[in-house]
Amino acid sequence: MDCFPSAWHAVVDHLGAAGVTVLFGLPGDDLALLPALDAGGPRLVLCRDQRNAVFMATGYAVQSGAPGVCVLGKGPAVANAVTGLAEARSGSAPLVVLSGGIPAEHRGSGAFQELDHLGLVAPVVKWAHRVDHPSRVLPALEKAFLVARSGAPGPVYLEIPDDLGSIEVPARPWSPPPVLARSVPPREDGALDAVRAAERPVVLVGGGMRHRAADGVVERFADALGAAVVCTASGRGAVLEDHPSFCGLSGLYAPAAMAPLWETTDLVIAVGSRLEETATFGWRPDLPVVQVNRDAAELSTEHPCARIVGDGADVLDRWTRAVADRPPNADWRAAIRRCREDLHAGAEAELARMRADPRLHVAEVLAAIDAVVPPSRVLVQENGLQDMWSYAFPYHVCRSRGGSVVPSEQTSLGFGAAAAAGVRLAAPDRPVIAFVGDGAYTLFRSDVDTVRREGIGVVYVVLCNGGYGWLHAQRAGRGLDAQRYPFAADPPPDGPVITDRARLEDALREAVVTSERRGVVTVHVAVELTDTPPGIDEPDGDFAAAAGGTGHAVQR
The missing domain is CATH 3.40.50.970 (Thiamin diphosphate (ThDP)-binding fold, Pyr/PP domains)
Structure with missing residues (x-):
């Protein structure tokens, strides 16, 4: 031709x-x-x-x-x-x-x-x-x-x-796809020396490692170094959160039980993260950092640190070999183990308290998803007030690589609801759960029938609180008139809404099975506007100062 x-x-x-x-x-x-x-x-x-x-x-x-x-x-x-x-x-x-x-x-x-x-x-x-x-x-x-x-x-x-x-x-012949060569930096300006000298290291994994860590390179490096592992929100799924060194998210989403580790760590090794303020929220000003990213434009210059422009997987693989002769700090490993134990014990105690309450809680919805949906699932998230529970480890545990998709720090309302369809087409053999608020789902409603018509199997778990819960909380914190600014006054959804925890697991189990046969299934769950994730008790505090739009900032 x-x-x-x-x-x-x-x-x-x-x-x-x-x-x-x-x-x-x-x-x-x-x-x-x-x-x-x-x-x-x-x-x-x-x-x-x-x-x-x-x-x-x-x-x-x-x-x-x-x-x-x-x-x-x-x-x-x-x-x-x-x-x-x-x-x-x-x-x-x-x-x-x-x-x-x-x-x-x-x-x-x-x-x-x-x-x-x-x-x-x-x-x-x-x-x-x-x-x-x-x-x-x-x-x-x-x-x-x-x-x-x-x-x-x-x-x-x-x-x-x-x-x-x-x-x-x-017409002419198309060129073959490019070879995206991994880069190995020729010099490291003391970064490896800092890694070898660290006694209490933390490895921070960002979204840039999402498709670079499938062979477990992060876990191998952490094991060799004796490091705690944390991630940014978009870094979830790059590492397996069942790993004994994983302790949750960094910055705004850091669990309180990890405070002792953040207070005493002597080095953060950030791989594939831009280190925006949400990722570093609450860090000590003097915290030493080594940063690795494959694009110089992705490196942060807000913190004095050693910086490596290179492929994160290659760098960690080389550093794993370089620290093989260095025995990990046994006391630091014990502190990491205690942190994980405290995290899980605290979550179990909180869930027990919730189950004694007649109201259904968002954390219980996440626990039900974990119980009935296969570990290969992908949880696609939004950034509303209640669905931010999915950022709280270990209430949501990412048990498979690529098992979490979140909005960027733009936190575009409705992103997760729509993106879930693309995620399922990219991962046709994995259950996809869109964990979204009713405000986000409403914005997506024009294409619910599109996803249904295309036979794209997604389970929408919609948390119903009447609309924009985050803005509602901000309004209440400022003493503004609820009648004049009705952020949470949307009508209830058509169809049944689950209010009884006894029905929850069966409804989710049935939804997953049905979605495989017929495509879209929506499970509406009633939640309270006061049911907020850990650390989000005062909407006028520092948390609100770091948030933006109708959602909350997300770290890469």
Whole structure:
């Protein structure tokens, strides 16, 4: 073939060459993409809301590590996608967004849906480009996928003006996928010396290690060094939380029982984390840090520390061998063991107290999920007031690699609800539970039928408290009028709402089985607005100062 019939035929051909099997979106009204798909191409999950489409593609990318692909129309369609692009950029998700656009001959004429797409999306993507000539379509497509995956992954935007949808595009062989070589830093500026000298080390695992630690490199390093292991919220699933050195999350989500370890540690080894303020919340100002990231742009300069630009898995593997002759500190290992014992004993005592209360508690919902859903599950989370219980270890324990997907520090409301569909398509053999608040679920409602129609098996566990619980708590803390600002005044959902803990496990068990046969199943659970996770008792305190939007900041 000397030419593709159109730019969109070239797009579909390249998606096949790149191994893309599914894309998400809502094409423009010229529908130029669809004939190209009919000729043979990936599955299109046809959405009703462009933001949900980008969230789904982002969920697919986060879970699989491969680029998620989203297709859009122009003008307001691209504007609707900006929230999802910001989420993908913040969460380092490889994402390729393809949209239509005004032909060059009509730009500046006030054409229908004319909008400066590049100016709109440039601040929230790694690369934004418009193709204006048929000969540039193929190089632009290849570059889009290269940029999305390289360095710190992230979203790219490629505009294909509408006139290219009916013009032949010169064909040529596609280049093979790039070899993403692991990097080993030639010099370490004393970082390894600091690691070897540490007597009470803590390894902090960020989201950058999500697809780099499947062979257990973090656990091997921690065992050799005698280190405690913690993670950021998006780092969950990179390590197995049943490991005897794992002690929960860092910063804002650090469990209180870990305070003695944070007070006495003499080195934090941060791998794949940006060390934003949510990850370092409450740290001692003098806490020594070594930071490893594969992209210099991902390194924090807020803390004086030794910094390594390199692949975290390679660095930890080399350091594991380098500390093999160094005996771990037995007292520190004992302190880590006591911390885990205290964490689990405290959670068990708190759950026992909750079960003596006639009201159903969010932590009990998480315990029921743990009891009846296989350990291979993926829990996809939001950031509302009640669903933040899922960040509290050990109330939620990630028992499998890749078993947790969270929003980035943008905490876009509705991200988890929509992303769960992409996660399930990326992990078709794993149960996917979307653990979301009713406010987030309401924003996603326009595409619940999309997920159902596509037969995508997701169980939505919806915590019903009447709306935006976090904003409600903020309003109450400031003494503002509830009638004038009714953040938690949404009507109850259609259908049954579980209020009785005796029904909970059976309902979840049935939902998981049914979702495998029929797709979407929603389990509504009534929760109290006062049922807040540990450490979130005073919404006007430091916690609130670090939070933002309708949710709460998340560490990478």
